[in-house]
Amino acid sequence: MAVPAIRVTAVTKRYGDLLALAGVDLEIGQGEFFGLLGPNGAGKTTLISALAGLIRADGGTLEIMGHDVVSASRDARLKLGVVPQELVFDPFFTVREMLTFQSGYFGIRGNGDWIDEILHGLGLSSRANANMRALSGGMKRRVLVAQALAHRPPVIVLDEPTAGVDVELRQNLWQFVKKLNTDGHTVVLTTHYLEEAEALCGRIAMMKAGRIVALDTTANLLSRFTARAFRVRAGHPAAALGLGGAAAGNDWVEFGFDAPADIESLLARLREAGADVREIAVGGPDLEQVFVEVMRHA
Amino acid sequence: MPDPFRASSFIGFRTLLHKEVLRFWKVSFQTVVAQVLNALLFLLIFSHVLDRRAAVHGEVPYTTFLVPGLVMMSLLQNAFANASSSLIQSKITGNILFVLLPPLSCRTFYAAYVLAAVLRGLFVAAGVWLVSALFVAAPLAHPAWALAFAILGAALLATFGVIAGIWADTFDQLAAVHNFFVIPATMLSGVFYSLHSLPPLWQKISHFNPFFFMIDGFRHGFFGQSDTSPWLSLTVTGGCLVVLAALALAMLARGYKLRG
Numbered sequence: 001m002a003v004p005a006i007r008v009t010a011v012t013k014r015y016g017d018l019l020a021l022a023g024v025d026l027e028i029g030q031g032e033f034f035g036l037l038g039p040n041g042a043g044k045t046t047l048i049s050a051l052a053g054l055i056r057a058d059g060g061t062l063e064i065m066g067h068d069v070v071s072a073s074r075d076a077r078l079k080l081g082v083v084p085q086e087l088v089f090d091p092f093f094t095v096r097e098m099l100t101f102q103s104g105y106f107g108i109r110g111n112g113d114w115i116d117e118i119l120h121g122l123g124l125s126s127r128a129n130a131n132m133r134a135l136s137g138g139m140k141r142r143v144l145v146a147q148a149l150a151h152r153p154p155v156i157v158l159d160e161p162t163a164g165v166d167v168e169l170r171q172n173l174w175q176f177v178k179k180l181n182t183d184g185h186t187v188v189l190t191t192h193y194l195e196e197a198e199a200l201c202g203r204i205a206m207m208k209a210g211r212i213v214a215l216d217t218t219a220n221l222l223s224r225f226t227a228r229a230f231r232v233r234a235g236h237p238a239a240a241l242g243l244g245g246a247a248a249g250n251d252w253v254e255f256g257f258d259a260p261a262d263i264e265s266l267l268a269r270l271r272e273a274g275a276d277v278r279e280i281a282v283g284g285p286d287l288e289q290v291f292v293e294v295m296r297h298a
Numbered sequence: 299m300p301d302p303f304r305a306s307s308f309i310g311f312r313t314l315l316h317k318e319v320l321r322f323w324k325v326s327f328q329t330v331v332a333q334v335l336n337a338l339l340f341l342l343i344f345s346h347v348l349d350r351r352a353a354v355h356g357e358v359p360y361t362t363f364l365v366p367g368l369v370m371m372s373l374l375q376n377a378f379a380n381a382s383s384s385l386i387q388s389k390i391t392g393n394i395l396f397v398l399l400p401p402l403s404c405r406t407f408y409a410a411y412v413l414a415a416v417l418r419g420l421f422v423a424a425g426v427w428l429v430s431a432l433f434v435a436a437p438l439a440h441p442a443w444a445l446a447f448a449i450l451g452a453a454l455l456a457t458f459g460v461i462a463g464i465w466a467d468t469f470d471q472l473a474a475v476h477n478f479f480v481i482p483a484t485m486l487s488g489v490f491y492s493l494h495s496l497p498p499l500w501q502k503i504s505h506f507n508p509f510f511f512m513i514d515g516f517r518h519g520f521f522g523q524s525d526t527s528p529w530l531s532l533t534v535t536g537g538c539l540v541v542l543a544a545l546a547l548a549m550l551a552r553g554y555k556l557r558g
Contacts (some may be wrong), residue, residue: 104310
């Protein structure tokens, strides 16, 4: 059996009175596209920092591709690429210089071909020789992604990589990261854009107050916590409400349903009740509802 | 067969050194040229005021005596400034991450920052010496002594710069170390005077200032004479370097103020 890309066992971290990680257990398999979600202060960045060796956990163990981040830190770091949350850059250097340095720090010389490939994949080729100061926020964010990939790590952690990035850049970034995942890289993503996590991640963990409060496949989380909704805008909302619907504002009434066949019979009953249906809308489950539900009950 | 671990560590060291040298070289007008000009102003002003009034070590004219002191002062201050300012800037802007995420050992980290700072110190020192040669000749009697003290002194101040850069949380804290310790300690270490011109009490106090030994030993390389034995100066300078290097490496190994 292949070693997990990431294994976190009973990890704790305390800052003064604040318990930032309260015994986290987590295993992420090789090749997964994994989402780590949670409100601000949930412990996501602390967990990522512990994986990257930027902070030391008070207790427990963390492994990257089977290498302990403390006792085998060198091997663990070679296997990990981290895109930090903060938009940090070195104002003295150009994009290409930054990527060349980052390769060298990991012991790689003559990495030009791969650097060109990353620059191309992230739409940075035309800005390769521009100073970091001259780049927009979105471009700087892409350089951070490029830096994390410079040593071709099998495990990539992206800590809110699309914060402040416009739609076009975001789509370009996801296209590139999806390709990396298809090529076999394990991707761990934290984001506040839940639709991104829903679209990209095969499994999701939700954190709150330093604990993992939900961990499952995205499909299971969606089906476990949310129902599909069927909504009608009625000329006579009272008639629709009389059939068990819930008021959703502006004459809209919402009904839950399990299978598409339920809609047909519901429409027939609405017609019989004289609800005068003028518009209909069908909504599937979404991760935002799941997130709200999980956080409310955790 | 080459050890891949050592080969990759060497590439990491060379890359970090290259980055640190490029960092000051890209702003060399500020980090090298301006420093040479500062030292030159000292030379012109002090030589104008004191050259005919003071001779040192018997027959060495004051301006000639001043040159190695100014060269060494510039070297020490710039070695400290390079390591400390690079670290504090990286910490405050957050880009220190880029060298904390890769598998760079604390020895690699230390060696690269110190060697880059030594190189900047040597660049500035060479600049001060060459430019001052336009005004006054200060030939090297014992180049090996001068080079030994230049390299050891620069490494010592660069190491102190690494420690201060790691310790300081703000530019203000670092400026306090620079302005209230490094500058007074260099200025009061015999850059502008011979120890023998001081009252006995101040002569004794000066022997507790490691900067005095660095500058006096360096000056021995120029004139073949000094206020104290160059071997004693070498021992003090080397001893201080070993102690501070051990402290810097211990801070890096613990991740003090770098890794939470």
